Amino acid sequence: MGKKFDKQIKGLWIDPLVFTQKFVKACDICHCSGECCYYGVYTDKKEHDKILGIKDRIIASMDDSQTKNVEKWFEAPEKDDDFESGIAYGTEVHNGKCVFLDKQGFCTIQKVAVDSQEFKWKYKPLYCILFPLVIYNGALTVDDDHLARMHYCSKVGNQVSTVFDACKNELIYLLGEDGFQELDEYRKIFLKRNKKVEA
Numbered sequence: 691m692g693k694k695f696d697k698q699i700k701g702l703w704i705d706p707l708v709f710t711q712k713f714v715k716a717c718d719i720c721h722c723s724g725e726c727c728y729y730g731v732y733t734d735k736k737e738h739d740k741i742l743g744i745k746d747r748i749i750a751s752m753d754d755s756q757t758k759n760v761e762k763w764f765e766a767p768e769k770d771d772d773f774e775s776g777i778a779y780g781t782e783v784h785n786g787k788c789v790f791l792d793k794q795g796f797c798t799i800q801k802v803a804v805d806s807q808e809f810k811w812k813y814k815p816l817y818c819i820l821f822p823l824v825i826y827n828g829a830l831t832v833d834d835d836h837l838a839r840m841h842y843c844s845k846v847g848n849q850v851s852t853v854f855d856a857c858k859n860e861l862i863y864l865l866g867e868d869g870f871q872e873l874d875e876y877r878k879i880f881l882k883r884n885k886k887v888e889a
């Protein structure tokens with residue numbers, strides 16, 4: 691993409707909206723039922739293959755609101771340069787939610803990892819981990835279109851934090867500790883500069 695933002699970390703342009711977008715203090719599916727998962731998600735080809743590699747464990751963990759027919763889990767592949775392998779697969783929607791969302795609002799892909807004492811995000815697609823953050827046209831930004839559809843975390847009265855503060859673990863996962871520190875430094879500079887402009 692052309693240079694639209696001022697700062698790049700580990701190859702990603704940084705949209706300062708990440709620092710200013712208001713958000714809930716933390717995700718809580720008791721309040722939202724995991725509604726960000728109602729529409730499915732795009733996964734990288736490698737993530738898609740990894741998920742199919744544990745299909746039997748996923749099937750064993752699914753409930754009766756989910757389809758155990760593996761053929762119905764993913765859409766056809768598409769070219770997309772925002773994905774590491776350049777190919778993305780969308781997850782299908784079944785019963786009004788991502789095929790991997792159970793009726794309690796839990797992601798079965800994460801659940802099988804947790805149940806086996808593995809790292810909770812071992813099999814989970816990056817874009818699921820990141821939301822409401824997203825990588826779009828080479829920039830780390832906020833998926834404000836999708837966020838606006840939410841009934842809990844998009845409500846001004848519930849937005850007592852920022853995406854940056856609520857998603858620190860996700861940012862560290864994406865950028866590493868060093869990349870996160872660099873992001874935090876840039877955040878401080880950006881907010882100070884903005885304060886001066888506003889004054």
Ligand code: SF4
Pocket residue numbers: 714716717718719722723724725726727821822840842843
């Ligand atoms: S992003 Fe919003 S809808 Fe999704 S889990 Fe967090 S609070 Fe719930």
Ligand code: SF4
Pocket residue numbers: 726727728730731781788789790791792796797798799800815818819
């Ligand atoms: S794969 Fe899991 S986290 Fe991602 S949209 Fe589906 S249910 Fe939600």
